Amino acid sequence: MNFEYRSNGNPFGVHRVIEPAGVLPQPAEKINNNTEILWDNEVLIDVDILNIDSASFTQIKNKAGGDETKIKEEILNIVDSRGKMHNPVTGSGGMLIGRVAWIGEKLKNKITLRVGDRIASLVSLSLTPLKIEEIIKVKPAVDQIVIRGRAVLFESAVYAHLKDEFPDPLALAVLDVAGAPAQTARLVKPGDTVVVIGATGKSGILCAYEAKRRAGISGRVIGIGQTEKKIDKLKSLNLCEMVLQLDARDALACYKQISRVTDDKLADIVINCVNIPDTELSSILICRDRGKIYFFSMATSFTKAALGAEGVGKDVEMIVGNGYAKDHARIALNILMESKAIRSLFESIYL
Numbered sequence: 001m002n003f004e005y006r007s008n009g010n011p012f013g014v015h016r017v018i019e020p021a022g023v024l025p026q027p028a029e030k031i032n033n034n035t036e037i038l039w040d041n042e043v044l045i046d047v048d049i050l051n052i053d054s055a056s057f058t059q060i061k062n063k064a065g066g067d068e069t070k071i072k073e074e075i076l077n078i079v080d081s082r083g084k085m086h087n088p089v090t091g092s093g094g095m096l097i098g099r100v101a102w103i104g105e106k107l108k109n110k111i112t113l114r115v116g117d118r119i120a121s122l123v124s125l126s127l128t129p130l131k132i133e134e135i136i137k138v139k140p141a142v143d144q145i146v147i148r149g150r151a152v153l154f155e156s157a158v159y160a161h162l163k164d165e166f167p168d169p170l171a172l173a174v175l176d177v178a179g180a181p182a183q184t185a186r187l188v189k190p191g192d193t194v195v196v197i198g199a200t201g202k203s204g205i206l207c208a209y210e211a212k213r214r215a216g217i218s219g220r221v222i223g224i225g226q227t228e229k230k231i232d233k234l235k236s237l238n239l240c241e242m243v244l245q246l247d248a249r250d251a252l253a254c255y256k257q258i259s260r261v262t263d264d265k266l267a268d269i270v271i272n273c274v275n276i277p278d279t280e281l282s283s284i285l286i287c288r289d290r291g292k293i294y295f296f297s298m299a300t301s302f303t304k305a306a307l308g309a310e311g312v313g314k315d316v317e318m319i320v321g322n323g324y325a326k327d328h329a330r331i332a333l334n335i336l337m338e339s340k341a342i343r344s345l346f347e348s349i350y351l
Contacts, residue, residue, distance in 0.1 A: 002036075009039030009104075013154035016129055018083070025084070025154070026127035033083035033129040033152075040106040041155040043113060045098040049168060050085065050125065050145050051176045053092035054201065054275035055299040057143040060087065068138045075145065079132050085125035092298035093126030094143075095176045096151055097168050107155060118168075120175045121151070122158040122329060142350050144169060160329040166336065173350045174332050177203035179321060180273060180296045181210040181335060182328035187269055187294055187319070188214035195258060195267040195286055197248050198274035199223030199240060200230035202349075203296060205342060207271050208239040209335050222261065224248060237341050248274050251281035258286040272297050280305040287316045296321035 009015045017023060018030040025031050038044060052060070052075075064070035079085055085093050100117045113119070121128065129152040137146040153159065162171055180203040188194055194211040198204045204223070211221045223240035225231040231243050242261060246254050258266060266288040272279060277299045284305070287293050293316055295305065305318055325331075336343045 004037045005040070006037065007040045007106075009041040009106075009155070011041060011155040013127065013129075013156070015039060016083075016152070024127070025129075026124065029082065031083040031127075031129055033079070033131045035129070035131050035150040035152060038102065038104065038152070040104040042104050043100060043107065043111075043153040043157070044102040045096065045119070045121070045151045045153060046101045047096050047098035047130070047147060047149045047151050049097040049172055050094055050147055051096070051172045052085065052094040052125075052143045052145065053087070053090065053176070053298050054143050055090045055297065056087035056092045056094065057140070058275050059089050061140055066140070068140065071138050071140065072135045075135065076132060079130055084128055084130050086127075090298055091126070093124040093128070095125060095172060096121045096128070096130075097162065097172045098151065101150070112161075113159070118162045119159045120162055120172055121153060122160055122175065122178070122324065123153070124323060128152065142169070142173060144172070144350075158324060166333065167351055169350045170336075170346055171333070173202060173346065174206070174336060175329055177206060177296075178328040178332035179323040179325050180271075181206040182325035182331045183294060183296070183319070183321065184210040184271060185214055185331060186325070187292060188219070190214070190216040191218040192268040193220050193222070193262060193265065194269045194271065195222045195224065196240070197224045197254075197270065197272045197279060197283060198297065199243065200225035200227070200234045201273055201275070202346065204271075204273040205234065205237065205239065205345075206332060206335055207273060207296070208234075208237075209339060209342060210331075211269070211271070212239050222258070222267070224254065233345060237339075237345065248279040248282050249276070251285050254282040255285040267291060269294070272300065275299055277301065278304070281308045281312070284309045284312060284314050284316060287314070289315045290317070292317045292319060294319045294321060
C-alpha cells in the first residue's frame with residue numbers, strides 16, 4: 001500500500017485531532033481523515049456499511065424531508081467538514097462494518113486482528129476518522145447506508161469479529177445498540193418493575209428481553225410505544241406484561257398511565273430507548289423515588305434531565321447510557337441465538 005507512514009501515535013487518537021487542539025477525537029470539531037497517512041498504532045478498514053445512530057439518522061432524514069439524495073448530501077457534508085460521522089445536532093455517530101486492510105507495526109503483536117478479517121467497530125463513528133468515496137445505497141427504514149470508503153481505528157478501539165451465523169446488516173444493527181441490553185442486565189433485579197420507553201425499537205426490544213429475564217416471575221416489564229403496528233409486533237414477542245400506546249413526550253399522560261397500572265408504585269427501573277428529544281420528564285415522573293433511570297437514547301439532554309428531576313422533586317438515580325460494557329457484543333448476539341422470534345423479526349426488518 002502506498003501511504004505516508006508515521007510513528008508514535010497517541011493510543012486514544014489525539015494525533016488525528018485538528019481542532020480544537022489537545023482534545024480527544026470524540027469531542028473534537030474536526031479530525032484528520034486522510035487515510036493516505038497512517039500511524040504505527042492504527043488499523044485501516046475498508047468500509048462497506050455504516051449504521052447511523054437512530055437519533056442522528058432521524059434528524060438527518062427529517063431535515064432532508066425524506067429525500068434520499070438530500071440524505072446522502074447531508075451525510076457527506078458532515079463527514080467532509082468534520083472528518084467523521086459526527087452529527088452536530090444530536091452529537092451522535094453510529095458504527096461500521098468493514099474488512100481489515102492494514103495493521104500498524106506497533107499493534108501486530110498486541111491485537112487479535114489480521115488483515116482480511118471482517119469486523120464491526122464497537123466505537124462510535126463520532127470519533128472514527130472516516131473517508132467516504134461513494135454512498136452506494138441509503139436504507140432509511142433501518143438507519144443504514146452502503147458505502148465505499150475507509151476508516152481508521154485507534155489503538156484503544158473496541159471491535160467484534162463477524163461470524164457467518166449473522167448476516168452483516170443484522171449483526172451491525174444489533175451491535176450498534178449492544179450496550180443497552182448489557183447495561184439492562186446489570187441494573188434489573190428479581191422482582192423489579194421495569195418500564196421500557198421506546199420498547200418497540202431494536203434497542204427497546206433487546207432491553208425488554210433482558211429485563212424480563214432478570215426481573216423473573218416476580219417482576220414485570222411494561223413497554224411504551226407510539227405506533228400501533230410496532231406495538232402489535234412487540235406484543236407478539238411476549239416480552240412485556242403489557243404495552244401502552246403513549247407519546248413519550250407527554251410526561252403527564254405517561255405518569256397517569258404508569259401510576260394506574262402499578263397502583264401508584266411506579267417503576268423501579270426506567271429504560272429510555274427513544275430516538276426523539278423531550279422524553280426526559282416522562283422518564284423521571286414514572287420512576288419511583290430512589291429508583292433508577294437508564295438513558296440509553298442519544299436524544300437525551302443532560303440539562304433537561306437534571307433540572308427536570310430537581311423541578312418536580314424527584315430523588316432518582318439517572319444513568320447515562322454507555323455504548324460500551326464488558327461482553328456487550330456477546331450478550332446482544334446471544335439474544336438472537338436464544339430468541340428465534342426476535343431474530344425472525346429483526347431479519348424481516350434489516351435483511
